[in-house]
Amino acid sequence: MKKSFDVVVIGTGEAGSAVAMRCRAAGRNVAIVDSRPFGGTCGLRGCDPKKVLVGAAEIIDRKRRMEGRGVAGDLRIDWPELIRFKATFTDPFPRQREDGFVQAGVEPFHGRARFLDQRSIEVGQDVLDGAHLVVAVGAWPARLGIQGEHHLTRSDQFLDLQELPRRIAFVGGGYIGFEFGHIAARAGATVTILHGGARPLKHFDHDLVARLLERTRDLGIDVRTGTKVTGVEGAPGSFKVTALTDSGPEVFEADMVVHSAGRAPEVDDLDLSAAGVEFDRRGIRVNGHLQSVSNPAVYAAGDAADSGGLPETPLAQYEGGLVAENIVEGNQRTADYLGMASVVYSIPALSAVGMTEEEAHLKGLTFTVNQADTSGWYSARRVAEPASMYKILIEKDSGRILGAHLLGPEADEFANVFALAIRADVRADALKHALFVYPTQASNMAWML
Ligand SMILES: Cc1cc2nc3c(=O)[nH]c(=O)nc-3n(C[C@H](O)[C@H](O)[C@H](O)COP(=O)(O)OP(=O)(O)OC[C@H]3O[C@@H](n4cnc5c(N)ncnc54)[C@H](O)[C@@H]3O)c2cc1C
Ligand SMILES: NC(=O)c1ccc[n+]([C@@H]2O[C@H](COP(=O)([O-])OP(=O)(O)OC[C@H]3O[C@@H](n4cnc5c(N)ncnc54)[C@H](O)[C@@H]3O)[C@@H](O)[C@H]2O)c1
Numbered sequence: 001m002k003k004s005f006d007v008v009v010i011g012t013g014e015a016g017s018a019v020a021m022r023c024r025a026a027g028r029n030v031a032i033v034d035s036r037p038f039g040g041t042c043g044l045r046g047c048d049p050k051k052v053l054v055g056a057a058e059i060i061d062r063k064r065r066m067e068g069r070g071v072a073g074d075l076r077i078d079w080p081e082l083i084r085f086k087a088t089f090t091d092p093f094p095r096q097r098e099d100g101f102v103q104a105g106v107e108p109f110h111g112r113a114r115f116l117d118q119r120s121i122e123v124g125q126d127v128l129d130g131a132h133l134v135v136a137v138g139a140w141p142a143r144l145g146i147q148g149e150h151h152l153t154r155s156d157q158f159l160d161l162q163e164l165p166r167r168i169a170f171v172g173g174g175y176i177g178f179e180f181g182h183i184a185a186r187a188g189a190t191v192t193i194l195h196g197g198a199r200p201l202k203h204f205d206h207d208l209v210a211r212l213l214e215r216t217r218d219l220g221i222d223v224r225t226g227t228k229v230t231g232v233e234g235a236p237g238s239f240k241v242t243a244l245t246d247s248g249p250e251v252f253e254a255d256m257v258v259h260s261a262g263r264a265p266e267v268d269d270l271d272l273s274a275a276g277v278e279f280d281r282r283g284i285r286v287n288g289h290l291q292s293v294s295n296p297a298v299y300a301a302g303d304a305a306d307s308g309g310l311p312e313t314p315l316a317q318y319e320g321g322l323v324a325e326n327i328v329e330g331n332q333r334t335a336d337y338l339g340m341a342s343v344v345y346s347i348p349a350l351s352a353v354g355m356t357e358e359e360a361h362l363k364g365l366t367f368t369v370n371q372a373d374t375s376g377w378y379s380a381r382r383v384a385e386p387a388s389m390y391k392i393l394i395e396k397d398s399g400r401i402l403g404a405h406l407l408g409p410e411a412d413e414f415a416n417v418f419a420l421a422i423r424a425d426v427r428a429d430a431l432k433h434a435l436f437v438y439p440t441q442a443s444n445m446a447w448m449l
Pocket of ligand 2: 144171173175179197229230260262263342343
């Protein structure tokens with residue numbers, strides 16, 4: 001059936017949902033489409049289920065750290081039970097999200113969308129016309145072009161495992177390799193991370209990454225850098241992973257091999273050429289208003305947009321909101337990524353807000369670097385965390401905070417203070433004299449600035 005809307009949104013994740021709900025609240029007639037259960041990556045296959053598992057792993061790690069410091073006894077992760085607990089978050093979510101759309105008056109469609117022309121898409125038997133169409137299709141594990149690629153377990157499949165295999169190899173030392181590797185190690189698996197580059201987590205401060213790497217290896221996780229995976233063969237329980245290393249080919253054995261080698265915008269089967277929508281490997285090419293550079297009826301947001309924003313949930317939500325405003329009010333706003341923050345939920349967590357030292361140097365800025373190993377400070381010693389560091393970049397004349405990099409207990413929550421400071425332009429001197437509650441990580445600020 002052919003139907004016409006003011007706005008047609010493809011994707012029910014954080015980006016697509018923000019566009020749909022805000023356009024509807026502004027009185028627009030809106031349709032939303034998804035080929036998978038409604039809700040997107042974050043709520044169903046990413047941040048939320050992952051952090052439930054991180055929560056359990058944190059307890060194991062903290063107990064181990066506190067042994068000999070007043071905590072004793074056996075504690076272990078019951079994996080099947082943990083996955084059932086995780087499912088209490090993910091199972092109800094698609095229905096909740098769809099009900100939310102229906103109650104708001106957004107019309108839901110289930111099926112794979114593909115463009116027919118500049119202003120319409122096909123979804124199963126339906127053809128949906130839109131004055132505006134929004135591509136918010138997210139990302140999916142990138143094709144690696146290696147032999148035996150079909151043997152790789154995706155992150156969404158990992159989050160549904162009923163049993164945790166004994167030996168797990170991760171292909172790629174990025175967010176997923178470190179986060180899932182840290183979880184699996186605390187749950188009792190033997191973990192190997194095979195990373196192609198010279199150093200993992202390349203968007204994070206290299207000194208803090210080096211310390212996290214030591215801490216990760218101390219856990220018994222075998223992290224190999226300069227190790228590019230070229231093939232996987234065998235069967236579950238007896239895989240052989242071939243990699244090219246600096247000293248020649250090497251073979252690793254594992255019961256399961258996990259894809260943690262990057263994600264790519266899921267645009268391949270959208271038939272974007274039928275709509276005249278240009279894209280590259282980073283996604284839909286957009287202008288500052290997040291509008292397609294080649295088809296003004298089309299906008300993009302979240303992981304599917306080549307916008308300059310990181311492929312993360314807060315950015316997907318922000319970009320979705322911005323697209324809605326630009327559709328409703330006519331391109332009044334441009335995207336501003338000042339003070340973007342990112343966290344690796346390893347244990348301990350690693351965070352980055354704003355610029356790294358390299359980026360600040362590239363911009364020709366003059367700045368001081370305040371840094372210290374804080375493992376001897378009260379806040380780290382209290383919880384016996386040996387890996388705890390910070391690095392803060394402050395512009396010399398203005399006192400502007402350019403970047404903040406944290407490793408250690410609550411490095412995720414603490415990053416939010418710096419994200420706010422950078423975005424709201426709270427200068428170092430003002431932050432130093434804020435009256436934060438004590439004892440918390442933020443109350444260390446007076447000694448950090
Ligand atoms: C394992 C993992 C952990 C993560 N952890 C974090 C974290 O801790 N913090 C953080 O900020 N970010 C995290 N992220 C990233 C975050 O999940 C994403 O950046 C965010 O969810 C992207 O939202 P989106 O709306 O752009 O896309 P998505 O949420 O991916 O939504 C896109 C939707 O479009 C649908 N779709 C795709 N193609 C079509 C089509 N042709 N037709 C119809 N529907 C289609 C998909 O089924 C999907 O539901 C994580 C990602 C992963 C994979
Ligand atoms: N906490 C978070 O915000 C969070 C958590 C998980 C995922 N994510 C999102 O999901 C995306 C994907 O995560 P990811 O961990 O898969 O990718 P990633 O981009 O973080 O890291 C992948 C790494 O794998 C390496 N690699 C690629 N091919 C390889 C090969 N054949 N052998 C060895 N190494 C190889 C790459 O050099 C790269 O550094 C992230 O970019 C992020 O946007 C975010």
